[in-house]
Amino acid sequence: MKRDFLNVSDLTKEEILHIIEYGIKLKKDRFSDRSLKGKSIGLIFMKPSTRTRLSFEVGVYQMGGQPLYITGSSTQLSRGEDIKDTGRVMSRYLDGLVVRTYSHRELEELAVYFDKPVINALTDYLHPCQILADLQTIYERLGRIEGIKVAFVGDGNNVANTWLIAGGVVGFNVSVATPEGYEPSGKAVYEALKHADKTGAQIQITNNPVEAVKDADVVYTDVWVSMGQEGEKEKKKDFEGFTVDEKLIKHASKNVLVMHCLPAHKGEEISEEVFEEYADLIFEQAENRLHAQKSLMNFLFK
Template sequence: MTRHFLDIDDLRADELEELLDLASAYKEKRKEGVPHPDLERRTLGMLFQKPSTRTRVSFETGMTQLGGHAIFLGADDIQLGRGEPLKDTARTLSRYVDAVVARVFSHENVEELARYATVPVVNGLTDDAHPCQTLADLLTIREHVDEGGSNGGSSNPFDGVSAAWVGDGNNVAQSFALGCGLAGIDLTIATPPGYGIDEDVLERADELGVAPTVTDDPAAAVEGVDVVYTDVWISMGQEDERDLRMDDFAGFRIDEELLANAPDAAVMHCLPAHRGEEISEEVLEGERSLVFDQAENRLHAQKGLLAWLLER
């Protein structure tokens, strides 16, 4: 049966652990210069309605390192949902490539691609979810916990780990909430009124095992946590809301003042960052920052995902 990856809770907890183990193994092989052409002669189709730096480069580079090939189709190359129906695109591409990554606006579009494709479809980002980012986030947290011994030697590396999301309840936040539920991470979400994550996402996280705590107080949210995570306040397509959002998010910036409530916390941001807005330059470039470990781990996590989907 063809497996797709449209959000992080498409995985079971044991599958998440297996996938992160595989990602870690690929990271070690790359560090040691050990070739790993596990997807030799495989082709990845990449359908991108939205521009990208990390998603495009990490998937293309990952396929190359795995011995395969990636074909990029941008907004000017293919018109998703216009002209040719999505179901025809899905069925046609399935006869050419071994997997598809779709970075699109509407989550319904990636769901329709998966419904008709006979090869794995991976969500490279939609307005509702960014599960590939969450894989990299969880890999980064696991590495940080292992390094610091924060889980007390439990067989589950996420046992006892706490995190806070501070800022906009956007697509990254929603997938991260589900990822924390799946991994067993105690998560608190702090957003201004009107910017919270969807109720159905909170319910899904609860069903996975750990319901997030929700607040509008960022200082309370970060108190004593292991990880503080944020993202931009103004995402692509929201530029006309800039003045309103800058007012509404006052007090939600990750800076040294806020982090005084979390003296041992590491800091995460999925990039690109608007320095001085949602995060200060000092924090982003400081010793607590795991930001560029996260960025690197997009490569390793996605290699693990592709190999896991195609070599099952």
């Protein structure tokens, strides 16, 4: 039976830890895994991308496969072809799909009709590949994941949603601080709490960034205006006091890690000074997209 990765919770805690550990191994020898030799992997991108596209294209190549980059406008999807028909056609050609799109519901529908594994490379609801790479980065730096505290400060977007669910599944504490009215999805919070009942993770939603980052091992942020929301620039006014700056991170753990999934709008969600202080870590996050996703593809596509 095929396995998809549309949500972090599609994997068990043990599977996530296995993928992280194998990703660290692949980082030391980039061409050691050739499990995609002879396979063609479709990369459907309905949204622009830098890190996601590069990491998946390079990753498939390094694993011996053929990456096929497909823009939304280059398929019949742009002319109204049914998603289920697209999925059934692509099943005849491809060995796996990586999809970056707007609607999570449409991704789920595509996964029903594509008969091989599908990876969520970002939707409006979740960004699970980003969090896999972030967890690998944290594990490399701290030597552990379970029991840590991750504080997310900013907009309750797809990245915040995914952090909550990941915390519940793996068993680490997550505190999300947003302005009032910008909280994470209630669906994500519900799922996080459901998993947390089993793992003992603590899940917190607050409108106070100082409260969120108190004693945090990791302080994480993302842009306030996500891709596709460029017409909502006025919402930035609501985020006053939610910048990750030196004043805020003083409330975190002494050896705090400050992370950002990029691209960064310095001076908004993160100060220039804090970004540069943690730049090596932030760009290691970006690099680890390659290694964590190769490990994931080995798990799903081989």
